Amino acid sequence: MDGSTVSDVTLERLHEIAAAFARRDVGGIVAAFAEDGEFRNARGPHYWGESFKGKAAIRGYFERLFSASGDVTWRHTAEFIHGDRAVTEWHRTATLASGERQEWLGCDLYTFRRGLIVMKDTYVKVVI
Known part of the structure; x- marks a missing residue:
């Protein structure tokens, strides 16, 4: 063994x-x-936001999100990786069914294991 490891994320x-x-x-x-x-x-409702654990819960969240705003988009502006962790920065826009337009900057803090996400923690700028 040469001591090298396979990266959890690229x-x-x-x-x-x-x-x-x-x-x-x-x-x-x-x-x-x-x-x-x-x-x-x-x-x-919590200081950490709202958590969706497991594939079924994650699927349900994103199905609801996309049906509520069919034009939601994220444009990545930066990203970096360190070990099994990664950060992506992005600009999000969406129009809700009510016609309300949303726009904000945010980032995702990821933890990976063998190329799969074990934690995706999202943060956004609050628009007031």
């Missing part, structure tokens, strides 16, 4: 995940998560 993997979000591909998004993966939304 820029290529981050780009694959971003592409699934850009396509609003719920199956592709869910497939990027480990079975025990967790998505923490920036909004929610």
Whole structure:
């Protein structure tokens, strides 16, 4: 053994995940998560937002999001990786069914295991 390790995440993997979000591909998004993966939304009733654990809960969240705002988009502006952790920064826009326009900057803090997301923790700038 030469001491090298296989990286848990690569820029290529981050780009694959971003592409699934850009396509609003719920199956592709869910497939990027480990079975025990967790998505923490920036909004929610707790100081950490709202947590969705496991593929079924994550699928349900994104199906609801995409049906409520069919034009939601994330444009990545920066990303970096350190070990099994990654950060992506992005600009999000969406129009809700009510006609309300949303726009904000945010970032995702990721933890990966063998190329799959075990934690995706989302943060956004609060627009007031």
